Amino acid sequence: MTMKIALYGTGYVGLVTGACLAEVGNEVTCIDVDVDRIAGLKLGRMPFHEPGLAELVVRNQAAGKLDFTTHAASALAPATVIFIAVGTPPAADGSADLSQVLAVARSIGKYLTHRAVVVIKSTVPVGTADRVQVEIARAITARGAMVLFDVVANPEFLKEGEAVEDCLRPERILLGSQSRRAISVLRALYTPFNRNHERVLEMDTRSAELTKYAGNAMLATKISLMNEMANIAERVGADIEQVRRGIGADPRIGHHFIYAGAGYGGSCFPKDVQALARAALAQGYEPRILAAVEAVNSAQKNKLFELVARHFHGRLAGRTVALWGLSFKPDTDDMREAPSLALMQSLWDEGACVRAYDPQAGSQARECCGERADLVICESPYQALDGADVLVVVTEWKLFRSPDFARIRLALKEPAIFDGRNLYEPAEVEAAGLAYYGIGRGRSLLVLPVSTAPLPAANVYATYAGRPASTVAATMV
Numbered sequence: 173m174t175m176k177i178a179l180y181g182t183g184y185v186g187l188v189t190g191a192c193l194a195e196v197g198n199e200v201t202c203i204d205v206d207v208d209r210i211a212g213l214k215l216g217r218m219p220f221h222e223p224g225l226a227e228l229v230v231r232n233q234a235a236g237k238l239d240f241t242t243h244a245a246s247a248l249a250p251a252t253v254i255f256i257a258v259g260t261p262p263a264a265d266g267s268a269d270l271s272q273v274l275a276v277a278r279s280i281g282k283y284l285t286h287r288a289v290v291v292i293k294s295t296v297p298v299g300t301a302d303r304v305q306v307e308i309a310r311a312i313t314a315r316g317a318m319v320l321f322d323v324v325a326n327p328e329f330l331k332e333g334e335a336v337e338d339c340l341r342p343e344r345i346l347l348g349s350q351s352r353r354a355i356s357v358l359r360a361l362y363t364p365f366n367r368n369h370e371r372v373l374e375m376d377t378r379s380a381e382l383t384k385y386a387g388n389a390m391l392a393t394k395i396s397l398m399n400e401m402a403n404i405a406e407r408v409g410a411d412i413e414q415v416r417r418g419i420g421a422d423p424r425i426g427h428h429f430i431y432a433g434a435g436y437g438g439s440c441f442p443k444d445v446q447a448l449a450r451a452a453l454a455q456g457y458e459p460r461i462l463a464a465v466e467a468v469n470s471a472q473k474n475k476l477f478e479l480v481a482r483h484f485h486g487r488l489a490g491r492t493v494a495l496w497g498l499s500f501k502p503d504t505d506d507m508r509e510a511p512s513l514a515l516m517q518s519l520w521d522e523g524a525c526v527r528a529y530d531p532q533a534g535s536q537a538r539e540c541c542g543e544r545a546d547l548v549i550c551e552s553p554y555q556a557l558d559g560a561d562v563l564v565v566v567t568e569w570k571l572f573r574s575p576d577f578a579r580i581r582l583a584l585k586e587p588a589i590f591d592g593r594n595l596y597e598p599a600e601v602e603a604a605g606l607a608y609y610g611i612g613r614g615r616s617l618l619v620l621p622v623s624t625a626p627l628p629a630a631n632v633y634a635t636y637a638g639r640p641a642s643t644v645a646a647t648m649v
């Protein structure tokens with residue numbers, strides 16, 4: 173069944189959702205307050221890099237099923253379903269800033285003339301659907317009108333870089349509402365995405381809102397736990413990559429989201445873990461696991477810098493570091509909370525220069541960091557090595573997976589690779605004449621601290637391969 177849809181926000185979630193809803197036959201008008209973005213979209217210009225999105229947008233625009241506007245009133249006039257997909261960035265105290273969502277609620281209340289279902293796709297704290305309901309009703313009343321509407325919490329789970337695929341073939345579709353009518357409208361809308369097996373999960377509004385945060389908190393916890401294991405691994409002489417394969421084989425754990433690395437970034441995990449923690453604190457509950465997940469991640473974002481600084485005995489002034497990968501993950505140009513930003517800032521603070529290459533995020537990185545003499549954005553991975561002392565791989569773009577190690581060795585002044593995503597086999601890198609540093613790969617920590625304090629009885633840390641701890645340090649150096 174074709175529906176007329178208005179959708180607020182043309183970011184990663186809004187634009188992808190709008191294009192996918194148009195692709196399955198609906199008539200969608202996307203609204204944004206960003207005049208340049210809307211003008212660009214009307215000309216088929218994408219505001220960010222997302223594989224497969226441009227084709228979808230251009231095709232559906234040409235077919236008259238997808239349109240873009242800055243005028244909410246005209247977009248709302250025919251719409252029976254209205255999506256809210258605007259940003260919920262972190263406020264200064266870490267809680268979710270709901271100003272964009274509430275501004276949209278007021279806009280809906282101002283212009284809605286007929287019954288509609290309002291769908292919240294943005295990630296919002298528990299209780300926001302109720303606030304949106306009140307805000308819309310207040311704005312309708314303020315103009316002396318009476319219009320019926322329902323609000324549904326329908327959180328989004330797409331991943332950047334795979335957003336189109338995730339949206340067209342979702343693993344689950346969460347519908348949180350007390351309104352049977354609204355649920356049946358959305359079930360009809362989502363029918364084309366609900367093939368093969370039932371993907372719709374109905375629940376109460378608050379549970380739907382919390383499910384989104386709980387999912388991201390669980391995934392962030394897996395990553396921080398693995399980063400913690402990596403930090404232990406390098407101290408006890410174990411390889412986190414072997415440990416990862418070992419624990420992933422347990423189906424109760426699984427192979428997904430257990431890659432140690434340079435810390436998680438992006439526009440979701442960092443802000444959502446913090447916002448959930450703030451929401452818990454506001455209710456008088458101290459979220460101890462969330463605090464630890466966050467603390468481990470902050471420290472992990474400093475990990476690559478620590479390895480580079482140790483390699484140069486803390487003397488980084490005048491050094492040039494080549495960086496491969498700037499975006500927070502591959503297949504996106506999104507720089508929000510990217511681990512590369514923390515690394516570059518620490519290098520600059522110590523007087524080092526950066527030559528960086530990223531397949532997509534070069535101009536975004538320039539926008540984030542501004543014009544500065546100690547940042548050169550290069551046109552190719554090997555150009556970034558020109559005049560560099562060492563190479564740091566921060567983001568695991570496919571392009572970086574099997575490089576020409578001999579060429580890297582010849583190009584670098586002090587041949588060493590810092591592999592922030594454990595892409596390479598240490599032995600292969602070393603065989604090519606380069607020093608190798610990974611994350612949690614047993615040998616990265618050059619000095620193994622040996623405690624002289626008495627160990628508790630039956631302490632498992634006391635031995636390494638059956639030998640007393642005091643002999644281990646010498647073996648590991």
Ligand SMILES: NC(=O)c1ccc[n+]([C@@H]2O[C@H](COP(=O)([O-])OP(=O)(O)OC[C@H]3O[C@@H](n4cnc5c(N)ncnc54)[C@H](O)[C@@H]3O)[C@@H](O)[C@H]2O)c1
Nearest residue numbers: 181182183184185204205206258259260272294295328332
């Ligand atoms: N990015 C992701 O991978 C992802 C995935 C799932 C959920 N989410 C959540 O979805 C929401 C949107 O995220 P995003 O990454 O798409 O955001 P974004 O920052 O990329 O885009 C937000 C868009 O909303 C527009 N906007 C702001 N105020 C507006 C208003 N009053 N009216 C119309 N448009 C307005 C902005 O101009 C911008 O284009 C957030 O709550 C986020 O947490 C994001």
Ligand SMILES: O=c1ccn([C@@H]2O[C@H](COP(=O)(O)OP(=O)(O)O[C@H]3O[C@H](CO)[C@@H](O)[C@H](O)[C@H]3O)[C@@H](O)[C@H]2O)c(=O)[nH]1
Nearest residue numbers: 328329330331332395429430431433436437438440500501
């Ligand atoms: O094993 C892993 C997996 C991921 N990461 C890092 O975690 C971050 C987030 O990665 P990913 O989850 O793939 O990207 P996002 O696009 O931020 O997607 C997350 O955040 C979205 C917004 O809420 C949700 O919709 C998605 O389901 C959720 O995966 C990145 O920095 C990754 O490098 C790791 O370090 N190790």
